[in-house]
Each structure stands twice: as structure tokens, then as C-alpha cells.
Amino acid sequence: MDSNRASGDAITISALQHQFADQIALRGLNCSIRRGIITGIVGPDGAGKTTLMRLMAGLLKATSGTIQVEGLSPINDASALRPQLGYMPQKFGLYEDLTVQENLNLYADLRDVTGAARQQSFQQLLAFTDLARFTDRPAGKLSGGMKQKLGLACTLLGSPRVLLLDEPSVGVDPISRRELWKMVGELAQQGMTVVWSTSYLDEAELCGEVLLMNEGKLEYQGTPGALIERMRGRSVQLRGIAGNRRHVLQQALRAPEVIDGVLQGQALRLVLKEAAVYPPINVLNAGEHAHFIEVTPRLEDAFIDILGGGPGGDSVLAAHMPEARLDPAVDPDAVIEAHQLTRRFGDFIATDHVDFRVKRGEIFGLLGPNGAGKSTTFKMMCGLLRPTSGWAKVMGIDLKQSASQARRQLGYMAQKFALYGNLSVQQNLYFFSGIYGLRNQAQRNMVDDMVRVFNLQPYLNTPAGSLPLGFKQRLALSCAIMHQPPLLFLDEPTSGVDPITRREFWTHINGLVDKGVTVMVTTHFMDEAEYCDRIGLIYRGRTIAAGTPDQLKQLATLPDETEITMEDAFIRLVERDDAQRRSSNVDH
Template identity: 60%
Template sequence: MGETLARFENVTRGFGKGPPALDGVSGEIGGGEITGLVGPDGAGKTTLIRLMTGLMLPDSGHVEVLGIDTARSPQRIQNLIGYMPQRFGLYEDLSVQENLDLYADLRGLPRDERPSAFDELLTFTDLKRFTGRLAGKLSGGMKQKLGLACALLKKPRLLLLDEPGVGVDPISRRELWKMVEDLTKEGIGVVWSTAYLDEAEACDRVLLLNGGKLLFSGPPSELTGRVAGRVYKLLDVDGRRQVLTRVLQRPGTVDGVIQGEAIRLVLASNMPPAVDEIAGAGARLNPAEPRFEDAFVDLLGGGPDGRSKLAEATTALPAADGHPVIEARGLTKRFGDFTAADNISFSIPRGQIFGLLGPNGAGKSTTFKMLCGLLRPTSGDGRVAGFDLRRDTAEARNRLGYMAQKFSLYGDLSVAQNLDFFAGVYGLGGQRRRERISLMTEIFDFGSHLKMSAKDLPLGLKQRLALACAALHEPEALFLDEPTSGVDPITRREFWTHINGLVEKGITVLVTTHFMEEAEYCDRISLIYRGRSIALGSPDELKARVARTDNPDPTMEDAFVTLVRNSDLENAA
């Protein structure tokens, strides 16, 4: 570790009557490196960052930044650091340049220094071509780059980034990461807060928080090494979702996730059980390289047990009859002279998960909204459960459940009021309405939160409430638009336990996601880029398309990035 830029000793900070957000946390931040501040939703990451900015003070303990006590000179610290909060305050009605001008004023950047600073930052972030574009019209990745530029207007010695990768596609995340790595070469210390554990793995050091406690401090490889010899891939499995559910309920299984056609397992010991006991004849159990995420889940005591009370309470649909449940036929959407989606076609049979992947602004959300009946196509047709979305909109919508990207609940309504409202939207009444609301309250353990406003819920509970509202009426199809963006791995596993269980009951799922390991749960994927589908196939098929001698076992993220770049090369030729 380089020069110590921040130090906190035995820091405790609480809010109200509940347990403290931080409880006796100690650690250091070094210069010239990226320190990952890692942990689930509610772990205390944002609280620790805000303590380092001097925007709040600890209840007890000591925080020192750049040799300055935060309790004595917070304003001096704020003049020397860069800070990009989780919801960065860009003004969406101002252009890129106007946002830079405003933040230069707020940071007190002398006018004679502005032209060179703007030129350097616009070059660094590759935003020179977009200085006249309104911030509200930028993609998610471009907004994060502009936020980073604003935080760097006065070059800081310490840069604090609170979950900069949330909602950003893999290509933009890689670009953002490369930019931050370049800053560390100048000696700048960077704190990168994240719930994405692939980001944590790339940090020089990590501080791992959970429930306000510091569980680990050190290089990521040190924690990953703790599960060496206990990670396996279960291959040639018949019925991977059912097998995963069984395996997760076995003693000795710490964690399990679907990885294409395989199942990735973390076991309690390095003595694996006989394969035929857990997956039947013909299956193979091969050792796999451990990941930081494997060690993280192991440290937290393991993932959920694979049982979904939601799926158990859901009526099974009839077996597939060969007709698609969701179908897109040449779907096209134009906004003026801009084509957001161009001739998108695919069909999804009963009981499958289909993923729409693509960079920010590629057209996947537009396609998604047309199939929900929320956006009328310029041309082409969409069908849900046999109903045409143009002619039979109401009937089609009653067959689907929708979980929106920007959290579709009503923040000023309580948990109970949201459940009641969505029950009415989906046409539930009388005894059936009361039974379903009561069931969702029990399944998702909402009892002690029923009177809370939805906007005040922790992110994991918001996500559970959104899923409960979407599944209230037992739909034939679930539409999930980036459903787990920003949530921690344990909550994400819980979510997919429910989805896997529902799919086994015959429900069909259409999902968009920026989390590439989540895409592995899909049966098939359409990769959307610049409004068109550039690849269609299973996760394993897409990965096989980009496998090379130097990378024989590519990740889903490798496939995403390579296929998009290959499309650019083909279009440029």
C-alpha cells in the first residue's frame, strides 16, 4: 500500500433505534491503488464513504483524511478530495458542458484553468463529441463518465466513488474501470464501493463489510484462497434447475448457481460427494477456479437453500403445447428519424427464461416495453399468451407480470398499499385478492414492514416487494427489466431461486440485465446492439462463438464485449 490517505479507527455510526450502520470499523485507504469497499445492500458502505467526506461525523471513533481530522476541518477535506455519490447530482436539463461549468463554479476552479481542465477531462472520458447533449439524454455509462469528470475538475488526491458500476453495461464498466486505473498511476487513491463482486476481484485491496461489521481487509486473492479446492462445476446435467434445488438442500453445499448448462458449486469440504448421488448417471463434477464471489458467499455462511415458497404456492401451468408464450415478429420502433429497435424477432416457449442483453441505449428496453404493451411499435407485432398486443392489449397485460427497471412501485404508498393497488391493477378482487396479498406478505416476510413507505425500504426489500406485486395474479409470463441491479449476491440468489422455481411451474420469463453472470440463468439470449439483434443462442453457444486459443473458456462478459466489438468491425468494413 502506498501513502496512507485515509484512516478510520473503531468507527461507529448509528441512525435511529436500529443496529448501527457501522460498528467498530477500522481500516486504511492507500494512495496509488483501488480499494474496494464491498458488501451487501445495507452493509454500511455509503455511511463509511460519507464519513470520509466529512459530510457526517461518527458517533464514536476517529476519521482522518489527508492528515486532517474530519471533525475539525470537513470543508478543507472536501476541497481536496473528489466524491461521486451513488445518485450523482447531474442536472439532466443541462448539457454536458453546462454541467461541467456548473461544477467548476461549485468547486471554485479558476476561470483561466478551466479550458485546459475541460479539454483534458473530455478527452479522458471520451465525451468531446457530446458537449452539447443534455445530460438526461446520455446513456447510463456516459452519465457515469460525466459524473467522474465533474468529480475530477480539481484533481484530487483521494477519489471516492459510491457504486459507480450500478446500471452500467459491461463495456461501459470496463471503460470506467480503465479510466480509474489510469488515475491510480498518478498516485491518486481510489475507493470504489460495489456490490458487484467481479469488480471487487479487480481491486488492489478490499474492505468487506456486512451488517456494519468489517469481515475482511486485504488483497482479494487472500480471501479467494480460502475456498480453493472446494469449488466445482457440475456438467452434463439433466434438468439443471431441479438438480440445483436438490443440491442446495444437501448438507455440505455452501452455494450453487447456474452457469450456462452447468452448475457451479461451493462445498463445505474438499471431499465432494459421489456425482450420481446429487445429479444422476452421466453427470460429471470437475474442479473449478475459485472466484471472490465464492469466498464472499462462503464467508457470509452460504446462499439460500434453493427452496422457493413463492413457486411452491404457484399453480403449475399445463405442459408446453408448442405455441410460444411470448413472440416478437419484426418489432420496430422509430422516434422521428432515430430507429431504437429494428426488426427484432424471437419466440419463447412455455417454461423458459429468455434474456435481452445489450449496451446502454442499444434498444433492449424499447423492445421489452413493446412486448409489455407499454410502447406501440412503429411496425411488426408482439404477442403474449396468444394475444396480439395491438388488438388485445388488456387481455395480454392480464397474462403478464411486470417488474420495471426504475422500480415500478409507488414510493409514497406503504408496502400494504402497494400490494393492494397492484392487486386491483391485475383484476384481483374479493377473497382471492385478500388471499394473494396475505400469501405474499407471508412468503416475503413483509409483516413488520407493511406500514413502511416503499421509498424507505432497503434495496433488497424493494426488490422483493416489486417481485411480489408482479407475481400477485399468477401470470403466465414475467417481464423483468434489470430486476437485481445493485443488489447483493445473497439477495440476487434468493431472487433467482424464486424465478427458477416459477419457471419449473411453467411460467415464461423475459429478462434484461447488465449482470453477465445473471445472464447464465437464461435458456437463450438475444444480444441487441444499435437497435438490431446481433446474436441469438444459449449462453454456452454465445461463449463458444468467441472462444480462442488464448481464452478457451470465456466468460459471458467476454462474449458480450467481443460480439459487440465484432459487430462494430463488420459495420466499419
């Protein structure tokens, strides 16, 4: 028995360094990864998580240092290691025009799974992932969660001993994330080595161990609980706030006693620099009834602390933008409006008689599981898709009648990176500013401003498709707001980015809202939903709940509970609707 097997370590990493041209991606990593647990790799954008995954999978050769996976070198012993290793990259290579079964057939061929073992594997994996009902469905028509389950099934063909999952839950709703986590947890309990990189810190809390990385260095290895315990007494809520909670958050983030803060319904959740050392409430302008209470720390608090604190609460972008002005003829209480909005695709109803109104300077969130109808509703509100019936208006303009006129009033940031990946950052900025009608000196000034605001100077000549994810999001936002629109439509704007980048993004959004910009957003990050003034929860094409974040949580809170998370509320409201639907079907 080799030393790795005896010690219970499946992967050992010694003095590992990797360099791309003049950029050092990994700096002298020393760590080990145990069998039978899920080890989470967490860190901000550019920390080296994906590079480490690719080195473990044998897709890159390290500049120096060693990796041993089950006692084998991923490079020198590649043929012996390959059957023992399953690797699911961020963009897993499903063939979208092939069915679920055809994708499984293809990957079984690639992994040389044949005969009786092949059919047995298919049967087990289809049952495990609950995809047996969908074997004839093209992969491209699966929801985001189902695609990830199919990717996992393909990765598990051949029964690997080590499973490498690079951000498997990006773009997946909370229900599908929990299902995916449960499946992978069962594999770990059976003795499989699982390495799961993630930008969801609540997900990382569930791991047996975490590796926290930053700028290519290992900042922490150990259990999430031990790291969380360090933050005891430093995680607090500010409750009883009077006035504008965004303004109070901005003041709190300026206070030297605070290193991080987010909105949480009508309260603020703050991380203190030192335990029990609070900022003066009168400085925060939070009102006479505002008060602090200590709350249970989270892994995200410790993550932000290790990285030196959050990005602060002041937006350079918002400082640069003028006040958003409305035409006097536009009703400020109905800047965005949907009435009985319906969209059919053949017999399938994607959006079913949806109603809502959004006020000027409000953030309105559309939440819902993958495939619920959010993106279809969103596209109709942007004039990208015509409703089958009902109507949608922005700034009083009917999108069915004057879609192009309406689109000039809004900025749109798509769910998937929609810029031109083969054009440089600078070329994208000039192209999109030109589309929005900017010319000559005004165009040059705006491009220069966006480069400065979003720190894009080092990437001006980089193809947009090669940017780190956080900078892709910055570029996409800059291209969406160059014409200084009074409306901003954001479809999953922060999918896959780390908490610090998300905070920076929402600082900009909060700042724009202060300038009167109206925002409509979809998100799978339930803590982000707390930033919304109101939420519409969409499921099976219908609105099943609507209200403030706190109102939605109250709807789902059980009698013996004092407080639940937004994620708990989301899942319970969807499950309640399913139960009501089943009961209605039985009654009929």
C-alpha cells in the same frame, strides 16, 4: 509531514460506530486506506457501505470513533478537506435537462474552478471520458454508461486527491464498466486515493485491497487474491448433466456438502463446504455421465463463504404459486413472439426488425450494451410502446390491437423502482393487488402471503422509497406476481443488489419456471445470463447473436481457448459487429 502521509495511508478509521435511531449501521470499524490503489468496499445489502462512504465524505457525523482523511476530520475540517475530496453517490445529481457542457459548467462553479484552469480541466476531462463529441447532448439523453462518465468528470473537477465512488457501475453494461474501471485505474496509478464500493464481485477482484463488510462489521481487509486463495479446492463444476439443470441445482443446494451454487451454461458451479468433499452424484440425479472438476475460485465464492453460504435452492414463493395454465388455443412454442419488430423515434431506429419466439416455461434473455434497444424492445413486448412496424404477441394476443388485454396476462418489473415511494409497503401491496382485480378476502390473503414469502413484516409501515435496495426488489417482484400471471417480464431486476440477494431472486424465478411461468429478462450481470435457456444479444437495435449461453460463448471463443466467460463473449460479439460494420462502410 504527518503520520498519515509517512505511512502511505490516506484515510484512517478508528473505533468507528454509527447509529440511526435504533439501528446500528457501523460497529467499531478499524481500518486504513492506502494511496495509489483502488480499495473496494463490498458487502451485502445493509452492510453499511453507503453509510461509511457518507461519513468519509463528511455528509454524516459519526456517533463515535474517528475518521481522518488526508489528516483532516471530514466534519471539523470540512472547508479545508472539501477541495481535496471528490464524492460520487449512487444517485449522482446530474441535471438531465442540461447538456453535458452545462453540467460541467455548473459543477465547476460549485467547486470554484475558474479561469484557465477551468478550460484546461474541461478539455482534459472530456478527452479522458470520451465525451467531447457529446457536449451539446442533454444529460438525460445519454446512455447509462455515458451518464456515469459524466458524473465522474464532474466529480473530478478541482483535481481532488481522494475519490469516493459509491456503486458507480450499477445499471451499466460490461463494456462501459470496463471503460469506467480503466479510467479510474489510471487515476489511482497517478497517486489518487480511490474508494470504490461495488456489488460486482468480479469488479472487486481487480481492486488493490478490499474491505468486506457485513451487518456493520469489517469481516476482512486485505488483497482479493489472499481471500480467494482460501477457497482453493472448494470451487468445482458439475459437468455432463443429463436432464433439467435447474432441478439438479436445487438438489445440489440441498446437499450438506454444498454451501452455494449457480447455473453456468449447461454445467453447475458449486462451492463446497470442505475441499474435495463432494455430494454423491446419484443424490443429485444428474445422470450417469455427470462428473466434478475443480475450477479456479473467485472472490464471490469467498464472499458467500464468509457470509455463511447462499440462500439455498428452494423457493417459498414457487411453493405458494399454482401451475401456470395456458389457453388451449395458445401455441406453447410461441407464448411470446416478435416478428420484424421495429421502433423509430424520428430518424433514429431504436429497434430494427427484431425476431424471436419464447416457449412456455422458458427463460429468454435480452442482452446488450446501454442504448442498444433492449428496453425499447421490452416496452413493446409489454404493450407499453407501440411498434412503428412489425408485430409483437403474448399468449397469441397482438399487442398493437389489444395491449390492455395482453397486459393482464403478464407481470412486469421495471428497470427503475416503479412503485410508489411515498406509500408504505402495505399500501403498495393493496394498491397493486387492487389494480389486478383482487378484492376482499382474496386480496387480503394474497397480501398476507407476499408479506410472509418475502419477509416484509418489519417494513409494512415503511415508505417504499426508504427501503433497503434488496427489499425494494422483493416488493417490486411481489407486486408484479400478485395476480399469478403466466408471463413475467423482468427489466434489470437485480441491478445493484448483492450476490446473495440475486441468488434468492433467481431461486424464485427458477421455481416459477418449474410451475410453467414464462420469463423474459434483461440484465447486465453476465453470470445471470447463464440462467437463461436462450439469449438474444441486441446491439444498435438489431439481434447480432442468438442461442443458448454456451452457444454464444462458443461463437466468441478463440481457437486456442478452452473456455471463456459470458462477459468475454458479450464484449467480443459486440466488438466483432463493430468491426464488420466498419469493414462494410469501407467497402461501400
